[in-house]
Amino acid sequence: xxxxxxxxxxxxxxxxxxxxxxxxxxxxxxxxxxxxxxxxxxxxxxxxxxxxxxxxxxxxxxxxxxxxxxxxxxxxxxxxxxxxxxxxxxxxxxxxxxxxxxxxxxxxxxxxxxxxxxxxxxxxxxxxxxxxxxxxx
Numbered sequence: 001x002x003x004x005x006x007x008x009x010x011x012x013x014x015x016x017x018x019x020x021x022x023x024x025x026x027x028x029x030x031x032x033x034x035x036x037x038x039x040x041x042x043x044x045x046x047x048x049x050x051x052x053x054x055x056x057x058x059x060x061x062x063x064x065x066x067x068x069x070x071x072x073x074x075x076x077x078x079x080x081x082x083x084x085x086x087x088x089x090x091x092x093x094x095x096x097x098x099x100x101x102x103x104x105x106x107x108x109x110x111x112x113x114x115x116x117x118x119x120x121x122x123x124x125x126x127x128x129x130x131x132x133x134x135x136x137x
Contacts, residue, residue, distance in 0.1 A: 002052065002097070009050060009070060011117045019111040026103035032090035039088040045077040047100045054094025060086035075118060075125075078104045 003020050006012050012023060029052070032038055038056065039045060049056070049072065056067045067073050073088070078101050099107075108115040 005052065005070070006050075009072065011072060011075075011121060012114065014113045014117060015111055019107070019114070022110060023099075023107055023114075026099060026107060028098040028100070030096050030098055032094050032096065034090055034092050036090045037087065038090060038096070039084055041085060041087045042083045044081060045074050045084045046081060047098045048072060048074040048078050048104065049088075050097040050099070052095040052097050055091040056094060056096070057089045057091040058086045059089070066091060072121075075121060077101065078118070 003017075003024055006020055006023060007015075012020065015023065027050070032054075038049075041060075051067050051069050051071050051073075053069060056073070058065045058067065058073065074084075076082075077084075078099075081101075104114075108118075
């Protein structure tokens with residue numbers, strides 16, 4: 001599908017060629033038209049999304065955030081089965097690569113580097129959230 005694209009995503013940059021091939025075969029490619037709803041608030045998210053083409057808007061409490069090509073969202077869903085608080089909508093026509101929780105677990109067993117890189121990303125997100133919270137006080 002898109003080996004060079006995957007290699008340029010920080011989560012997967014340290015994977016071997018064989019692991020990238022395994023990841024590539026585990027991904028599901030989905031296309032959405034502009035303004036199409038990808039995920040409604042309150043529904044369960046059991047996959048991580050990689051923006052392959054286009055732009056995706058995440059809206060939470062009226063505050064939108066735009067994700068663009070090469071960005072990941074939904075990483076926490078690979079570990080927890082919780083309803084999403086934010087809705088996801090295609091801001092433009094877009095293509096998303098979807099990695100299910102089950103496929104991620106298989107990949108992590110095969111290549112622990114994926115788990116390590118994901119932990120680094122989640123730690124950075126937690127640090128950023130804490131700084132925003134402390135800055136708001």
